[in-house]
Amino acid sequence: MALQTHSQETEKETAAIIDVHEHQEGPLLPILHDVQERFGYVPGNALLQIADRLNLSRAEVHGAMSFYHDFRKEPAGRHVLKVCRAEACQSMGGEKLADDIQRGLGIRWHETTPDGKVTLEPVYCLGLCSCAPAAMMDGNLYGRLDDDAVLKLVEEVK
Amino acid sequence: MGAVLYVPCDAAALAVGADRVAETLAEELHSRNVDAQIVRNGSRGMHWLEPLVEVETEQGRIAYGPVKPSDVAGLLDAGLLDGGDHTLCHGLTGEMPYLKRQTRLTFSRCGITDPLSLEHYEKHHGFLGLKRALEMTPAQIVQDVTDSGLRGRGGAGFPTGIKWNTVLKTPGEQKYIVCNADEGDSGTFSDRMILEGDPFVLIEGMTIAGIATGATKGYIYTRSEYPHAVAIMRDAIKIARDAGILGSSVMGSAHAFDMEVRVGAGAYICGEETSLLNSLEGKRGVVRAKPPLPAIEGLFGCPTVVNNVMSLASVPIIMDRGPRFYRDYGVGHSHGTIPIQLTGNIRNSGLFETAFGLTLNELIYDIGGGTLSGRPVKAVQVGGPLGAYFPPSLFDTIFDYEAFTARKGMIGHAGIVVFDDTTDMLRQARFAMEFCAIESCGKCTPCRIGSVRGVEVLDRIAKGDQPEQQVELLTDLCDTMKMGSLCALGGFVPYPVMSSVTHFPQDFHVKPLTDAAE
Numbered sequence: 001m002a003l004q005t006h007s008q009e010t011e012k013e014t015a016a017i018i019d020v021h022e023h024q025e026g027p028l029l030p031i032l033h034d035v036q037e038r039f040g041y042v043p044g045n046a047l048l049q050i051a052d053r054l055n056l057s058r059a060e061v062h063g064a065m066s067f068y069h070d071f072r073k074e075p076a077g078r079h080v081l082k083v084c085r086a087e088a089c090q091s092m093g094g095e096k097l098a099d100d101i102q103r104g105l106g107i108r109w110h111e112t113t114p115d116g117k118v119t120l121e122p123v124y125c126l127g128l129c130s131c132a133p134a135a136m137m138d139g140n141l142y143g144r145l146d147d148d149a150v151l152k153l154v155e156e157v158k
Numbered sequence: 159m160g161a162v163l164y165v166p167c168d169a170a171a172l173a174v175g176a177d178r179v180a181e182t183l184a185e186e187l188h189s190r191n192v193d194a195q196i197v198r199n200g201s202r203g204m205h206w207l208e209p210l211v212e213v214e215t216e217q218g219r220i221a222y223g224p225v226k227p228s229d230v231a232g233l234l235d236a237g238l239l240d241g242g243d244h245t246l247c248h249g250l251t252g253e254m255p256y257l258k259r260q261t262r263l264t265f266s267r268c269g270i271t272d273p274l275s276l277e278h279y280e281k282h283h284g285f286l287g288l289k290r291a292l293e294m295t296p297a298q299i300v301q302d303v304t305d306s307g308l309r310g311r312g313g314a315g316f317p318t319g320i321k322w323n324t325v326l327k328t329p330g331e332q333k334y335i336v337c338n339a340d341e342g343d344s345g346t347f348s349d350r351m352i353l354e355g356d357p358f359v360l361i362e363g364m365t366i367a368g369i370a371t372g373a374t375k376g377y378i379y380t381r382s383e384y385p386h387a388v389a390i391m392r393d394a395i396k397i398a399r400d401a402g403i404l405g406s407s408v409m410g411s412a413h414a415f416d417m418e419v420r421v422g423a424g425a426y427i428c429g430e431e432t433s434l435l436n437s438l439e440g441k442r443g444v445v446r447a448k449p450p451l452p453a454i455e456g457l458f459g460c461p462t463v464v465n466n467v468m469s470l471a472s473v474p475i476i477m478d479r480g481p482r483f484y485r486d487y488g489v490g491h492s493h494g495t496i497p498i499q500l501t502g503n504i505r506n507s508g509l510f511e512t513a514f515g516l517t518l519n520e521l522i523y524d525i526g527g528g529t530l531s532g533r534p535v536k537a538v539q540v541g542g543p544l545g546a547y548f549p550p551s552l553f554d555t556i557f558d559y560e561a562f563t564a565r566k567g568m569i570g571h572a573g574i575v576v577f578d579d580t581t582d583m584l585r586q587a588r589f590a591m592e593f594c595a596i597e598s599c600g601k602c603t604p605c606r607i608g609s610v611r612g613v614e615v616l617d618r619i620a621k622g623d624q625p626e627q628q629v630e631l632l633t634d635l636c637d638t639m640k641m642g643s644l645c646a647l648g649g650f651v652p653y654p655v656m657s658s659v660t661h662f663p664q665d666f667h668v669k670p671l672t673d674a675a676e
């Protein structure tokens with residue numbers, strides 16, 4: 001059964017990730033990062049598994065996870081576009097840029113395009129305030145943006 | 159040996175195409191059969207000129223920028239490898255006014271060296287501070303840092319030597335050095351530039367802190383928004399460990415010190431030191447009440463130094479050149495140099511390290527060249543999202559901790575964001591409240607709920623709904639937040655809000671506030 005194999009696979013890979021970090025001090029965040037890096041989100045079963053192995057309650061792991069903006073409970077689109085909403089980018093027309101991007105993609109913050117291609121997230125400063133406005137897609141950085149440039153970026157990816 | 163070219167690998171350069179420039183350059187050199195080496199250096203901090211390509215010549219390095227991939231062939235035709243003239247050429251890098259006016263102590267190597275070359279690092283005075291520290295007692299090191307007048311660059315400006323002394327004096331089986339590299343303030347990137355452009359200086363500074371306080375383990379806590387910094391820092395730590403600089407015997411001494419990088423997960427509040435410690439421990443990043451001070455009960459309850467990247471990265475030069483050398487720069491109680499970040503709507507955007515004491519006027523106009531849009535400056539925000547907005551009438555304020563405090567502002571992490579006259583200050587005030595609502599750790603009501611109420615009040619003012627009464631309400635709310643918040647998120651967000659109301663009443667549809675109403 002495909003579903004079961006899949007969850008067994010997830011379990012095995014999660015276990016391997018926990019193995020790597022288990023003996024570090026404060027291993028929870030490194031584990032959550034690696035799990036999300038691997039699966040694109042933190043699957044509910046992985047969360048239970050982490051709680052079990054670290055001797056924490058499910059509520060503790062869930063509580064920690066939900067505190068941080070980065071961790072997702074649901075899969076994101078194939079690409080994650082993070083557009084900076086903070087002050088230095090605002091001073092260079094970042095708000096208009098963000099509005100135009102939302103209109104161009106037809107989605108709002110935290111939403112994914114219907115074709116599953118892009119998830120749009122706000123970010124509060126990328127440290128590129130000297131090249132504002134700025135954005136990051138899948139770990140790649142972009143500065144001195146205008147909306148044409150951003151929408152072209154999105155067009156270029158699959 | 160062939161020519162040596164430099165193309166930065168700093169994130170600001172990458173964001174404007176430095177990788178593509180380096181690739182095009184490599185291809186062109188290859189197809190022209192030229193023997194030349196491309197070094198990926200950190201950034202010189204002249205970000206408006208990034209990607210800034212440099213070439214080594216007998217006279218020194220010559221700079222070209224901003225270079226696009228399409229410029230590369232033309233540059234080579236113009237004799238780039240010999241420093242040939244071109245419209246993008248700025249002459250000798252070191253003679254460029256923006257660099258020449260700076261006093262680069264903390265950033266002395268940044269942009270000059272290959273960040274991951276130990277050989278470059280040592281050739282440019284690397285590890286001299288650590289070597290001197292290894293010949294001293296912990297108390298002597300702490301004394302030197304205290305005498306240097308160095309104050310924490312993370313925002314609060316607390317004397318670094320005094321903090322180290324508390325950790326030194328507190329007994330503990332295990333002690334920690336935690337480097338706060340969570341740099342969340344808009345308008346700042348100096349920490350990132352060091353992580354990416356001169357990682358060994360941070361390793362050296364943290365190791366000295368370890369020796370001075372008896373800590374054997376260090377953590378660098380940085381942001382998930384800084385993936386390049388994380389990668390470079392991790393590589394640098396491995397290189398330093400392999401070279402015997404980190405490990406059970408630091409440079410062959412009896413001291414042990416090692417460190418690792420930890421990555422946050424998109425929470426601004428985790429820059430607050432106690433929230434950061436909770437996050438490192440794998441918990442929710444909720445702020446802890448102080449006391450106990452982290453210096454006494456910090457990470458996992460152990461004595462812990464928490465210092466900003468800039469504070470720690472300034473220690474090696476203090477140890478190398480001596481506390482007096484550092485202390486003699488600056489004004490009043492602000493000693494040494496401060497890496498100021500010129501950002502937002504400003505022509506010459508980038509990093510400018512200088513002794514304390516320049517005025518905002520000098521920084522924004524003489525050095526920064528005014529707005530990029532060419533329009534008049536309306537306001538600047540100094541010190542991140544919790545810093546006050548200053549109108550041009552306050553631009554005679556000098557860069558000095560106390561001078562900013564006296565005008566109800568703060569230096570914070572030394573970022574300046576410039577706004578032109580198209581800015582609506584009510585929207586800026588609203589954003590400050592909204593940001594606080596999004597990023598509040600939730601522990602105190604004034605911060606968690608007050609910020610949401612603040613947004614609502616500002617929305618009513620925007621609609622023209624009894625603005626005078628609403629501003630009064632806003633003022634009360636800000637007072638409550640100032641008084642009733644545990645940390646500076648809820649406690650300082652009134653500064654950007656009330657400074658906007660005070661200095662730009664027209665944007666709030668009200669008459670100027672009197673001082674008493676503030």
Ligand SMILES: Cc1cc2nc3c(=O)[nH]c(=O)nc-3n(C[C@H](O)[C@H](O)[C@H](O)COP(=O)(O)O)c2cc1C
Nearest residue numbers: 310311312338340341342429430431465466469646
């Ligand atoms: C909301 C908030 C955010 C903060 N963010 C940072 C930060 O990103 N980096 C930093 O070094 N300090 C930050 N601080 C200050 C730290 O709590 C702490 O004072 C600092 O890390 C101490 O190091 P220093 O003495 O070297 O400045 C923040 C404080 C608050 C209240």
Ligand code: SF4
Nearest residue numbers: 599601602605645648
């Ligand atoms: S002021 Fe805000 S961020 Fe700070 S401790 Fe209170 S609720 Fe948390």
Ligand code: FES
Nearest residue numbers: 084089126128129
């Ligand atoms: S404010 Fe947008 S990158 Fe810093």
Ligand code: FES
Nearest residue numbers: 601602603642644
């Ligand atoms: S600590 Fe919560 S209101 Fe003071």
